[in-house]
Amino acid sequence: MAYERSESTGSGAGDGADTTALALKILVAGGFGVGKTTLVGAVSEIRPLRTEERLSRAGELVDDTGGVDQKTTTTVAMDFGRITIRSGLSLYLFGTPGQDRFWFLWDELSQGALGAVVLADTRRLEDCFPAVDYFEHRKIPFVVAVNCFTGARTYGAHEVSRALDLDRGTPVVLCDARDRESGKEVLIRLVEHAGRMHTARLLDSVG
Numbered sequence: 001m002a003y004e005r006s007e008s009t010g011s012g013a014g015d016g017a018d019t020t021a022l023a024l025k026i027l028v029a030g031g032f033g034v035g036k037t038t039l040v041g042a043v044s045e046i047r048p049l050r051t052e053e054r055l056s057r058a059g060e061l062v063d064d065t066g067g068v069d070q071k072t073t074t075t076v077a078m079d080f081g082r083i084t085i086r087s088g089l090s091l092y093l094f095g096t097p098g099q100d101r102f103w104f105l106w107d108e109l110s111q112g113a114l115g116a117v118v119l120a121d122t123r124r125l126e127d128c129f130p131a132v133d134y135f136e137h138r139k140i141p142f143v144v145a146v147n148c149f150t151g152a153r154t155y156g157a158h159e160v161s162r163a164l165d166l167d168r169g170t171p172v173v174l175c176d177a178r179d180r181e182s183g184k185e186v187l188i189r190l191v192e193h194a195g196r197m198h199t200a201r202l203l204d205s206v207g
Helices: 036-043 104-110 122-137 157-164 180-206
Strands: 002-008 018-030 052-054 073-075 079-086 089-095 115-120 142-147 172-175
Touching (some): 018 104, 018 122, 089 180, 115 180, 122 142, 157 172, 172 180
Parallel strands (some): 115 142, 142 172
Antiparallel strands (some): 052 073
């Protein structure tokens, strides 16, 4: 679920204390063209790793570009970024490809993940159904982040939750994937939600 690295903060053999920095793996999922690469790039404190290729004529036959006609590239493996939430806590972000033909990568990317952000576009809300189903069936904690595109009709979190038929307690937040602070708030909500879920499961197992 997490990666840990120990770092010695002392200057001598007997006067130092070990501190453990925690790195959590987070997935960023959703439909084609919903803003996954944009979100990872906006919040990452390092230059994000991207695996984008230009859309081809062959791809037009299998990729639904309705509503994202100006999109010229697509993620073919993953996006990767990193953000420090606070001292000692970092998130490693893995953006998943949105097209059906790349879903075989999801199982590999989801190994060891604390949770996921499912980005949604209210103009094409049905595009995030597969991601919602994937994480619900595997009991991976997730939040739905509605990317508020310019010109799109605004819906409240409760309306989106009902439209997606989400399990009770699954957070829905409104965000701007281009804005670092907005994206950071989404990630904080996910970490809090995942923490509550993992704690509840631990207590259930003990009980």
